[in-house]
Structures are given as C-alpha cells and as structure tokens.
Amino acid sequence: MRFAGKVAVVTGAASGIGKETAKLFASEGAKVYAADMDLTGVEALAGEVPGMVPVAVDVCDVAQIKALLDKAGGENGGFDILFNNAAAGGARGGIDECDEAGWDWTMNLVLRSVAMGIHYAVPHMQHRKGAAIVNTSSVAAVGPGYSPTAYAVAKAGVLHLTKCAAMDLAKFGIRVNAVQPGFINTNIFAASLDVDQADKATVNAMIAQMSSHAQPVPRGGQPRDIAEAVAFLSSDAASFMTGASMIVDGGITVGPRHCWDPEAPGLFDTIQKFLEAKEAGGSGQ
Template sequence: MRFNNKTIVVTGAASGIGRATALQFAAEGAIVYAADIDEAGLAQTVADSNGKVVVQGCDVTSPQDIKALMDRAAAETGGIDAVFNNAGAGGDRATIDEIEPEGWDRTMDLLLRSVAFGIRYAVPHMKGRAGAAIVNTSSVAAIGPGYSPTAYAVAKAGVLHLTKCAAADLAQYQIRVNAVQPGFINTNIFTRSFDMPPELEEKGKQAIAIMSQSAQPVARGGQPTDIADAVLFLCSEAASFMTGTSLLVDGGLTVGPRHSWDPEAPGVYQALEAIAASAS
C-alpha cells in the first residue's frame, strides 16, 4: 500500500497503459482520478478496480479540460500527490514530405502540449506535498526513426526534453519529474492508428504480440502492467533520488540491431567471418 490515501491523476485511463496504471495505483490505496474521452472505457476501469477510482471526462487537447481535472482532484481531496500524463494516440501517420499543418498540430497538441499543460495545471496543487511526483509517457520512438511515424516520434522526443526542463523548474518545490519510454506494448494504440474496426482490433493485437516476441531480446510481448510497474516505481519513495530522467521499458528493443543479441541473425562481422572462412 505504497500510495495509501494519496491523490493520483491518470490521463488516458480508459484503456491500455493508463487503465493498468490507474488500477494498480488504486490497488495500492490511492484515490485515483481517471481521465479520458472514452466514457465506456472509464466505466470499465471503475468496474475492474478493487480500490477507489473517480472518473472525469477530459480531452487533453483542451487545456481547459486539463485544468478542470486537476482543480477537481485537488478540491475534493486537498491536493495532488502524483500525476501520470499518459493520454495519447498514434497521431498523423504521414511522412515529413506529405504531412499537412493540421495533422502536425493535432499530433503535437495530443502528445506534447497536453503533457506541458498537465504539468502546468497540476503543479499549483502539488507544492508542499511530500514525495510529489510527475511521470510523462514518452516512447522508444524518441530515440530515433523507425519505431513510429515522424510526428509521433518528434512529439515523444519533445516529451523527454520537457521532462528534463520541468524537473529543473520544479526542483525548488521538491516535485520530481520523470518519464517512461514504452516499447511495443500490446494495447490498442497501434490498431486504432490504422482505424481498424473493433472486430479486427483483437487480431491486430495478436499480430503485434507475435511480432514483438521475435523483435527484441525479451521473448514475449510487452503488457500494460509492465509500464504500470515502472510508473508506480517512479512515483514511489524508492525513486526519491530520481528526477529529470527516463526509464526505458522495451524488452531490450533498443539495445541494438538484431545481430547484436540474436546469434541466428546475420551482421557485418558474421558476414566477414563467413567470407574469411570460405577463403581458407
């Protein structure tokens, strides 16, 4: 019960990583304010919880919605102890030579500006709270190209730098700010990015799970609870000496090209060895 009677705000709590994290916080004694635009999903989060979950409709592209969420949580409980700025989606899939301004701005509003204002409107209610912590969802896509569409990757890289800047700004109030970088996690973010109908979403998630088992050193698909574990750690007293940094939770996806961890995969040195062996 690391978070007994603590007030925690989680955005994007209707499904996936957000839901898993909200449920885990509630199971450890927190009063969780679960926010999303998906009312049915929020109702399911409440139904799945064995703790206290309060739901609030919130479109994180609206700063007014974010402020209302933070103000309500503080008014009803006396303050906010931790915030998980998690809400998001895949964003515009167009390449940089084809993307339109509207698609770029929509992606940045959803994935980057929402985090900035999640911090902005939570902080007045976090000052003076012992152990206050903020965690932002970035991504392996922030490390380099190839993991996601361009706009998504740029926004998630921005989240990493925002996390560092916010950690510096808020140190005077003893508020820690960190990020988590998920790899391929088996949620509906991928299937919804491709506008899959609901009847195909489960097949899409199964395909992602199968693919991810062979795409990384840890030979299993990532689960929302893997990220929830990391978020709760970053918000806990065990991470009290951590701020301005990020946890990669990716099954080793970013450790290097496949041949760096898979002896069956050909790499440059293996190819040279084969040539040398054939010549001798």
C-alpha cells in the same frame, strides 16, 4: 500499500498502460482520478476497482485538462501524483507525408497535453511531501524507426520537457520523471491504423505475435510492465530521482538485431563467411 492516503491523476486510463497503472495505484491505496475520452471505459473501470473516480477528458482541449486537475485538487486539498499518459499514434507517415494539420494535431495530443498537464498541476502539488509527476515518452524518442515521424518528435519533446520541468519544479518539491515504453501490446497500434472494430482483435493478436520476436526479451511487452515502472517512479523509493527517464523495452534499443539474434547475421558475420569461403578455395562470392 505504497500509495495509501495519496491522490493520483491518470490520463488515458480507459485502456492499456493508463488502465493498468490506475489499477495498480488503486490497489496500493491511492484514490485515483481515471481520465479518458472514453467515459464508458473509465466508468467500467471504476465499477471494477474501488477508489476510482472516472472523468471524461480530451487532452487536446487545454480547458478540459485544467478542469480535471482543478477537480482532483479541489476535492482533496491537492493531489500527489500525476501520470501524463494519454496519447495516440498521431499523424502517420514521414515528414514528406505529414501536413500542417496532422503535425499540429500530433503535437497537441502528444506533447502540449503533457506540458499543460504539468503546468496546471503545479498549484495542486506544490510542497506536498512526495509529489511526483511521470510522463509517458517512448523509445521512439531515442531514434527513428520506431514510429511515424511526428509522434517520434513529440515523444522526444516529452523527454526534454521532463528534464526542463524537473529543473523548474524542484523549488516546489515536485519530482518529474519519464517512462519510455518499447513495443507494448496495447490498442494504440490498431487505433493508429484506423482498423475497423470488427478487425481490432485480429490485428492485436497479430501485433502480440510479432512483438514476442521484436527484442531480446522473448515476449511481448505488457501494460503492467510499464505500470510497475510508473509506480516505482511515483513512489518514495524513487525519491532521489528527478529529470530521469526509465526505458522499459525488453531490450529493443540495445543495438542492431544481429547483436542479440543469432538468426540475423551482421556485417562481420558476412565478412567472416567471405574469408572462410576464400580460405576453403571458393570464389569468395
């Protein structure tokens, strides 16, 4: 019961990482404001899990972010935990394909929502013992190749914002950290691909199959894996951590595939085979 008597706000709580984190907070004693555009989803969650308050929020609308945090703070004399998690894949493609509208939408959804979440949380969190903010960044923040460009840049912004906010809010006793998920089996991929509802289950099954081979840990990442990291960062066990980020990716960022997959030859394997062939009297070709 790490969060007994505490109040937490979770955005993007209707599914995936947000849902599992909201459930974990509630199971350990927190009153949880579960916020999402999908009001039906968070209402269903509240019906399943005691201690849940469902709230409809579009994080692209700053006024709705403020209203959510004012509600949670006003009804409880403040709150203790904010998990800025809501996001989507944003505009697809590279910088050559992403136009102004797609860029701005992605930045507002993925980065501005986090900044404004932090901003409007401060009055309700300052000087509360153990106050903690956790932001969802991504392995896409550490390099290209994990997501579309706009999303990667926005998530890199979330990572740097986390450090800056940790500096700014230290005077209020508010810790600010980030979690960086890797390839996690959620609906974000199907949603980003505009998959029809009828095909979502099939696409998600395909993604789950691929994800089990995407990193050194031989299974797909699950929302609960990230929820556990968020709960730790929000708890008193992480009281000496602020401005930090926790990568939870099954090792996908440890290095090129040939470093950990014996079936994927690397540069030096190719050279070794060339030398062995030459030594054996072959052509070396």
